[in-house]
Each structure stands twice: as C-alpha cells, then as structure tokens.
Amino acid sequence: MSFSLRWKCALAPVAALSLLAMLSAAGPLGVAYATVRPRVATASRSLSLHESIHASLVSHRGATSLNERGHGSGTFNCSLAIHIDISYTQARIEYTCNTSSGMMSGAGTVSYYVTGPSANFNGSLHFTHGSRRYAHVSGSAGNIRGTLARGNYALSAVVTGRIKI
Amino acid sequence: MPFPPWSRAESKFSPVSMLRLMMSRARWSTAVFAVLSGLLPAVAGASQTVTLHAAFSPDQLGKSTTILIHFEIGATVTLVPSPVTDIDLSLPPGMGLGTTELGITTCDPVTLLERGPKGCSPNSYLGFGSATAEVPFGPIIVHEPVGIGMFMGPAVHNHTAMLFYVNAKTPVSAQLVFPALLLQGAGSFESAHLNTIIPLTPTLPDGLDVSVVDIRTSFGPRGLTYYKRARGGYVRYRPIGMAVPAKCPKGGFKFSAEFHFQDGSAATASARVACPRSVRHR
Numbered sequence: 001m002s003f004s005l006r007w008k009c010a011l012a013p014v015a016a017l018s019l020l021a022m023l024s025a026a027g028p029l030g031v032a033y034a035t036v037r038p039r040v041a042t043a044s045r046s047l048s049l050h051e052s053i054h055a056s057l058v059s060h061r062g063a064t065s066l067n068e069r070g071h072g073s074g075t076f077n078c079s080l081a082i083h084i085d086i087s088y089t090q091a092r093i094e095y096t097c098n099t100s101s102g103m104m105s106g107a108g109t110v111s112y113y114v115t116g117p118s119a120n121f122n123g124s125l126h127f128t129h130g131s132r133r134y135a136h137v138s139g140s141a142g143n144i145r146g147t148l149a150r151g152n153y154a155l156s157a158v159v160t161g162r163i164k165i
Numbered sequence: 166m167p168f169p170p171w172s173r174a175e176s177k178f179s180p181v182s183m184l185r186l187m188m189s190r191a192r193w194s195t196a197v198f199a200v201l202s203g204l205l206p207a208v209a210g211a212s213q214t215v216t217l218h219a220a221f222s223p224d225q226l227g228k229s230t231t232i233l234i235h236f237e238i239g240a241t242v243t244l245v246p247s248p249v250t251d252i253d254l255s256l257p258p259g260m261g262l263g264t265t266e267l268g269i270t271t272c273d274p275v276t277l278l279e280r281g282p283k284g285c286s287p288n289s290y291l292g293f294g295s296a297t298a299e300v301p302f303g304p305i306i307v308h309e310p311v312g313i314g315m316f317m318g319p320a321v322h323n324h325t326a327m328l329f330y331v332n333a334k335t336p337v338s339a340q341l342v343f344p345a346l347l348l349q350g351a352g353s354f355e356s357a358h359l360n361t362i363i364p365l366t367p368t369l370p371d372g373l374d375v376s377v378v379d380i381r382t383s384f385g386p387r388g389l390t391y392y393k394r395a396r397g398g399y400v401r402y403r404p405i406g407m408a409v410p411a412k413c414p415k416g417g418f419k420f421s422a423e424f425h426f427q428d429g430s431a432a433t434a435s436a437r438v439a440c441p442r443s444v445r446h447r
Contacts, residue, residue, distance in 0.1 A: 062227060063408030064263035086263035088256060088357030089325070089349045109354065113347070114262050115320040116271035116289070122323070150269055 049142050049161045050074045051097075055082050057153040068155050072097060076104075082155065084148075086112060091121050093144065102132030110144060119148040127163060134165050213246045214239045217434035219420040222387055224441050227411040229265075231292070231385025236422065236434070238378050244306055245299050247426035248374045251362050257418035257438070258355035259410030262325065262347075266404035267291050267384075268317025269391065277330055278342045282314045288391045288404075291315040291327055294382035298366075300337050301373045307336055309375070313382060318344055329361065337375060339366050365427065374427065413440035 055070025068082040078097035085092040091112040096105040110123025122145045130137035146157025218235040234254070240246040272285035282290075294313030299306050311333045318328035325347040333339045343364055350356025366375040385406035392399040410418070421435035 060264060062263075062411050063229075063265070063405075064259075064261045066263070087258075087261040087355045088347055090354055092354065111323060111349075112262070113320050113323055113325040114268065114317070115325070116317055117269055119262065120320070120323070150266065153264075 045165060047075065047163050047165050049076075049159060049163050051076055051078075051159045053080060053082075053146065053155065053157040053159060055080055055155040060153075066153055068153070070155065072159070078103075084155075086119075089113065093121075093125065095125070099134075102130060102134040104130040104134040104137045108144065114150070117150055119150055121146055121148065121157075125159060125161075130165070136164050140164050212241050212428075212430045213424065213426055213432045214241055215422065215424050215432040215434040217420060217422050217436040219418075219436040219438050221409050221418075221438055222383075222385075224409065224438065226409050226413060226441060228409055229386060229406040230409045231383050231387035231406055234380075234382045234384070234420070236380040236424075238376075238380075238424070238432075245301055245373070245376045246378060247428040247430065248365055248376045249363050249424055250365065250427050251360070251425035253358050253360050253423040255350060255356070255358040255419075255421045257410070257414075257420060258353060259412070259414075259418075260407050261355070262407070264405060265407045266391070267386070267389075267406055268327075269404070270317065271319050272316035272328055274318055274328055274342050274344070277316060277328060278340065281332070281340070282316075282330060285316055287389075289316045290389050290391075291317055292382060292384040293388060294380065296331070296377050296381070297379040298333060298337075299376045299378050300368055301376070302336070302368065309333055309335070309337060311377070313380075315382065315384060321346055324348060327359070333366075333375075337366065337368055339375075341366065 051072040051074040053070060053072045055068035057066060058069050059067045061067075064086045066084045066086070068080075068084065070080045070082070072078045072080050076097055076099050078099040080098075081096045083094040089112055090109055092107065092109050094105070094107040096103060104127055106125050106127040106129070108123055108125035110121040112119060112121045114120075123143070125142045125144045127137040127140045127142070140161070140163035142159050142161025142163060144157050144159045146155060148155050216237045218233075220233040221230040222233055223230060236252075238246050238249065268289055268291050270286040270288040272289040276284040292315040294315065296311040296313055298309040298311050300309050301307075311331055314330040314332075316328040316330065318326040320326055321344055327345045327347070329341070329343050329345060331339070331341040331343075341364055343362065345359050345361035348358055348360050350358050363377075368375060386403045389404060390401050391404045392401055394400075417437035417439045419435060419437050421433065424432045424434075426432070
C-alpha cells in the first residue's frame, strides 16, 4: 500500500463523519428552503421622471382648500387626485398617481404667487408611498412647477426629477 | 428686497398753488414761524408712534370680505413725523389667495404711471384708499389729501405684487407708483406679510420730504365692479374677496405692522379683529 493510499484509507472515516455532520446540520435548513419562498433582493432602479399634469376642480372646502382630478402624461400616464391647500405665499400639494402597474403618492410645499389670471407654483414633491411596481418610490423627490387658472382652478403642471422604483 | 426697476416715482410742484398758500399763510404766521423754526430742525431726529386699526367688512367667518386698514402716524417730539420709507404689514393666518377673484387682470406699472388708473382694467383693482400727508413748507405745515388706488401688478421675483397708485394734487402734485410684495412670514405656512417700500416725495429743493400721517385702505370687493363676458357683452359683477377664516383664533384675528422712517427709527403697532359673536375658536 502506498503512502497516499494509506492516508486515504485513514481519512475515509473522518470524511464520512464530517459529511454526516454536515448533512444533519443542513437538514433543518433544507426543510426550510423547501417550504419558504426565498427572499429575493431586487435592486431598485432609478427612473427619470417627466410628467405633464392637467387637472380640474372637483370640489373645494372653504376658500383655501381645493380637490382636483386629472391625468398625467409622460413617464407614468397616471390618473391623478390632487389636494391643494393655499395660503398667501405657499401651497401644500398632496397627490395620488394611479397607474396600471401600481400607485404612488406624495406631498410637497411649494411657493405660490398670483399674477393676474393665473397663480403660479413651484417647489419640491416628495414621494411618500408606493405600491407594486412603485413600492420603493418612498424617499424620492421631484420638482413641480405649474399654474392654477384663477377663473376655473384648472391646474397644469410639470413634474420632473429622478426617482427610485 | 430691491426696488423693481419698473417702478419710479415722479413728483412735481404746483408752484402757483404753493405760492398762493405760502403767501396767504405768511400774513398770519410771523409769530408761528418763530416757534416752528425752532422746532423743525428736530424733525430729523424725531421718533414716531403708529397706531393700527383693522376690520373686516363684512365680518363673517368663512365669507368673502374686505379688509379695512387704518394707520395713524404721529411724532412724539415734533409737529411732523419723519417720512415713512417702509411698511411691513403682517396678515392674520388662515386667509390666503385661494379662491379670491381679486386682481384677475394685471395692471402694467408703466401704463399706470403714464395714464393713471384709467390705463388699467377695472378687473385689476384690488381696493382703494386715502391718506393725509403733511407737507412742510418752511414753518408751515400743510395737510394734503392723497388718493390711493390698489391694483394687481405683475409678479416681482416670484412674489405676488400689488401696485399702489398715489395721487396728490396740491400743494405738492405727485403721482407715484410703487409695489407692495406679499412675502412669506417667519412663522407658519399660513403666515405672510405685505412689504411696501415707499418712495420719498420731495417738496422744495433742499426741503423736507412729504410726511404721511394717516393712511386708510380697503382691500377687497367693497366698492369694486368687475366685468366679464357673457351673452355677447359684458356683465358687471362683484369679485370674491379673501375669505375670513372659518374658525376664529382666541383673541381674534391679529394684524401687526412695522414702520421704518427716513430718520432711521422704527415703530410697530398691532390690532385685532374681534371674533364675531357665536363663533368657533380654533
């Protein structure tokens, strides 16, 4: 028997024990893997956002709170529900954007000023919730710039930015 | 805030009326002259007092209203207060530009200056007012009535701008156009203040500038008539003003003002519009 063969024979029981130990240890894990769907890490990806929004007044509460509905076209092509609280120089905008792939919502405080027949606003929008495809949108921010017609409160705006989805 | 380049002040004398005035007063004012000439040099170092009165008309929660503001400016040690250079009026929270129809059209400040209020659309009117100026001619203090018109102007540096058109006829004939900018207040989302830089109006060469001692303004639909197209013509209507908030804070709606004067001094004043009876507090 050569030296190497003798060593192999000597190591065989050790290897067998080690394999047995590994299998017994892996047993419960193996069961777990078989019954629980593995968690798959999905990398959020960045998306350039450019959405043109048009909405019209649905209702208002008092003189400073408007509810609007409309549609966005561009990146999401979503249907929109927008709530606006208007002060002297600022406005709070809350919106929900519904697409066939999920919804996202957010809010922002924007500067607001009037110049004759239109009011203008400009500021940041923060995405606070998302679902399905847009589940990771929270934390992203975009910019909104637009006008509100003072005659009928029709809203036109463009939302731009870069968001994570 | 830099003074917008499109705003300029123009004042000119009406020498005939001034001469008549001075001549007529000169006959009786010899004794007064001696007294006043000793007092007038102190004008530059005078300190001023300001009182502010505010009201809503009508005063109904949640309803369109006209805001009435009345300032009285007095001097504590001299007969004539130092000219006002800057007024900063803090507005009560809870109001805003939401659904108001005021100033649905803008008025061009250059046109306003050249052609007067007739050069602007009736739909650009925001309100009216009047003031009393004290014009020092030597030892004589002349009270001059001043007309005020308020118009929606083009925005300045992304701020809502109101144009004041001030028209004084005699003894100092002056037509001024200057803006008031609606600026964000230091407090909450709802706070704001209206900042007005007032150009100085000279009297005689090397003489003192005109001092304003009383200002009354009404900002809102009262007395305004707007026009809109309907049925092939124009229909008159009264615009919707800013609404009184739906809930009244304890103590009422607070206005406050800070005045700055040519002599470097400042004065503050505040006023509250009491809550209407049987109101909800917030």
